[in-house]
Amino acid sequence: xxxxxxxxxxxxxxxxxxxxxxxxxxxxxxxxxxxxxxxxxxxxxxxxxxxxxxxxxxxxxxxxxxxxxxxxxxxxxxxxxxxxxxxxxxxxxxxxxxxxxxxxxxxxxxxxxxxxxxxxxxxxxxxxxxxxxxxxxxxxxxxxxxxxxxxxxxxxxxxxxxxxxxxxxxxxxxxxxxxxxxxxxxxxxxxxxxxxxxxxxxxxxxxxxxxxxxxxxxxxxxxxxxxxxxxxxxxxxxxxxxxxxxxxxxxxxxxxxxxxxxxxxxxxxxxxxxxxxxxxxxxxxxxxxxxxxxxx
Numbered sequence: 001x002x003x004x005x006x007x008x009x010x011x012x013x014x015x016x017x018x019x020x021x022x023x024x025x026x027x028x029x030x031x032x033x034x035x036x037x038x039x040x041x042x043x044x045x046x047x048x049x050x051x052x053x054x055x056x057x058x059x060x061x062x063x064x065x066x067x068x069x070x071x072x073x074x075x076x077x078x079x080x081x082x083x084x085x086x087x088x089x090x091x092x093x094x095x096x097x098x099x100x101x102x103x104x105x106x107x108x109x110x111x112x113x114x115x116x117x118x119x120x121x122x123x124x125x126x127x128x129x130x131x132x133x134x135x136x137x138x139x140x141x142x143x144x145x146x147x148x149x150x151x152x153x154x155x156x157x158x159x160x161x162x163x164x165x166x167x168x169x170x171x172x173x174x175x176x177x178x179x180x181x182x183x184x185x186x187x188x189x190x191x192x193x194x195x196x197x198x199x200x201x202x203x204x205x206x207x208x209x210x211x212x213x214x215x216x217x218x219x220x221x222x223x224x225x226x227x228x229x230x231x232x233x234x235x236x237x238x239x240x241x242x243x244x245x246x247x248x249x250x251x252x253x254x255x256x257x258x259x260x261x262x263x264x265x266x267x268x269x270x271x272x273x274x275x276x277x278x279x280x281x282x283x284x285x286x287x288x289x290x291x292x293x294x295x296x
Contacts, residue, residue: 003046003277005259007127007208008157008181010085014252014277016049017042017270018212018263020056023066029058030265032069039073041267043084045274050074051184051210051261053089053131054116060094067119075121087127087182088116089161091134091142104134104142113154128155129184132162139167143174150179157181161212164194165201172205180207184261187211189229189247193295203255214251214260215244215273222262222269231292235285241275246289248276253286 005014022035030038039050056066067088074081090112093101103109109130117125130146133139149155159182160171172180183202187195188211195211202209215222226233226243236246244262251260264270281289 002256005208005256006206007049007085007087007159007259008178010126010157012049012085012259013047013274014259015047015248015274016051016087016210016259016261017047018261019050019052019066019070021263021265022069023056024058025056025263026265028265035069035265036073036076038264038267038270039070040077042264042270042274043073043077043079043081045271046277047270047274048084049087049259049261050084051087051212053092053129054112054119055089055092055094055131057094060096060098063094064115064119067116071120085126086120086122087129087159087184088120088125089129089131089184090116091131102132102134102136104130104137104145106145106148109142109145109149113149117154124153125155127157127159127182129159129161129182133167139170140174143171147175147179159184159208159210161185163198165197168198168201172207182208182210184210184212186213187251188214188216189225189232189293190216192293196294199254199258203257207257209255209258211251211258211260213263215247215262229293231289235281235289238285239279239281241279242272244269244272245276245279246281248273249279249281250286250289252276253281254290 004011052066052070093103146158161184185195199209232243236243262273
């Protein structure tokens with residue numbers, strides 16, 4: 001199994017780091033130094049894709065918290081970070097009193113991407129996703145805004161997140177051949193009933209599919225894998241690895257376009273996940289897991 005996969009013009013590690021738990025979402029949020037150390041551990045383990053978003057923050061008035069941590073970690077890492085790809089997202093709003101919303105207007109998206117660019121300290125963002133649909137606007141019109149960001153050189157590649165097949169087709173049509181580089185949807189052993197069609201759709205078109213919360217999410221899903229899904233325990237035991245590694249290796253085997261981005265709030269967690277890049281499951285093991293878990 002290759003350790004590397006494609007996202008548009010980029011070659012990245014087949015496992016990425018989902019940085020959200022460094023700022024929010026888990027039962028405990030790491031300290032600033034611990035958060036930076038997690039990113040460093042991921043990079044040391046060979047991960048070259050880091051996924052963040054402007055709304056990943058402890059509170060509404062600290063928007064960009066996660067992007068700032070990622071930027072600092074890249075600046076302070078002892079290795080060469082020039083080949084590390086950073087993906088971020090825009091289109092979700094947070095306001096005083098933790099009022100959440102969505103804004104796909106050209107003005108808001110342009111403002112959001114400029115703020116992200118400043119926090120990340122880059123001239124152009126590697127990969128920029130539309131985070132969630134704004135149902136008050138035509139999907140195609142918002143995608144056009146993202147296409148203009150790429151045309152203007154503000155972002156290098158465009159992706160969409162939390163989208164269904166119909167929306168993916170619209171995005172692909174609007175952006176043109178090769179314009180849609182990546183799709184990021186929730187996909188895990190416990191949640192794949194609304195993502196399997198999208199994973200297959202991307203595979204047929206050579207578009208990267210990035211499962212978010214691939215191990216089940218920050219609410220204890222990853223820790224409960226062995227308890228909830230016996231087939232993962234069986235396969236993991238056969239290879240003397242963790243159920244989490246077996247899960248990620250299974251997802252990698254679903255297609256060369258699949259790039260899971262497990263989150264981590266501890267260095268040990270992402271180091272364990274990165275080892276899935278070296279885990280080769282048999283065709284029988286992949287089919288056994290798929291038969292037990294996929295809601296096709």
